[in-house]
Amino acid sequence: MYLAAKFCTVTNNSLQKDKISILAVSGSLRSGSSNEAVITTAATLVAGEVDVIIYRGLGSLPHFDGSELPPSEVAGFRRLLMEADGVLICSPEYAFGVPGSLKNALDWTVSTGEFAGKPVALITAATGGDKAHASLRLTLTALSAHVVEDATLLIPFVRSKMNATNEISDGATIQAIKNIMDTFIQTIKDQN
């Protein structure tokens, strides 16, 4: 099971669409991840208004090898991207770069174009994070994604913005997440 359908209905890897759906992808595989906490906060703030589907299959995707007959995990990921009205990416920074598992997932979409024109909100939550943030923007540009300018957010020192139970607890950060989600949803509505 690589999907957690915490905020919507998922049937056979396919979304039942009765409202706007946002696929949320965390670049961290770590238990207790701050980026996962950011996604949970974002989903909670907009619950009822849109469906947020949290993708948990990043760690199960095989390494990109250019195969034209993709493994089922890749096909499932691509399908979820296609079906989503927008994609929220939340990522840490490792060694001044994008986590390999996230870059691997994005590489699987280069030739098939699931991100082309797709509205994307981008949050980088790390100690600093500026380099991964810039690098992700560059990669998303290569994928022809529609990175929504006012739906991008860098959250430095993210661990200091969490409480003991791994939730985002800093008021200004929660408000910033709310602001970009509102902008993101409005952009998707305007585009549809």
Ligand SMILES: Cc1cc2nc3c(=O)[nH]c(=O)nc-3n(C[C@H](O)[C@H](O)[C@H](O)COP(=O)(O)O)c2cc1C
């Ligand atoms: C091996 C390693 C390398 C890291 N390198 C960077 C880095 O280059 N820049 C940065 O801003 N944070 C760096 N960090 C900090 C992580 O981005 C930070 O711990 C973040 O909270 C991890 O995301 P997560 O909580 O969602 O797992 C690094 C952490 C680890 C464990």
